[in-house]
Amino acid sequence: MMPHVAVLLQTPTEKPGSLAAFLARKQAHVTTLPLYDGAPVPDDPRRFDLLVVMGGTMNVDETERYPFLAAERRLVRDAMAARVPVLGICLGAQMIARACGVPVIKSPQAEVGWCSVQLTPAAAHEPVCAGLPAEMTVLQWHEDMALLPDGAVLLATSAACPHQAFRLGTALALQFHVEMTQELLEEWTAGKPELRHIAADFARYGERLQVYAAHIYEQVWNGVCIHAREREGRS
16 A cells, blocks of 8 residues: 555645655655645544644744644644654644644744754754764754643754754654755745854765654654554555
């Protein structure tokens, strides 16, 4: 069975980038849902083998201004309860925490640009982190941070944002933008001369970021394939 992936988009600019290319190479069946443009939030996550929850410029609790956030939170909660793999990036990582009833607060320091994160000792026992360096330079674009749900395994941290990545069951939350590409970063910084150096630094950091991303995607994909086989067995 070809794994079925749902990609939930919060804004038109926060696209799946390198993840989209990875899923295309794996020949995944991808359903892209632009929630910002009125796409309905699915009722049942069990029809998917992976939910990808992308970032966004809003706060995860702005449900009155962005009503789809409340339905999305329920979808993520139901997916985690059904052990459907979930990958949350930036706002998506915070959505995983909120789906567990955990607050999202201001990060000790806002991060915009290339920043260093460190793996925790617990990460050594997690396949998604195996082979990654103890310290990585990644692309950040946030001012909020999720608190850790009960039972979550903290995978990466930094002084500016102590909760950079965590795993909870079949959900992986990444505060940083592992999906970033040169093209996407150029789009984000267009018309903002004060941020042009961030795009220029992709030549310095981007290749390594894509190596980290490829490793993380492959580990997530392993879980996706297991879920697809189990779903096929139930059908």
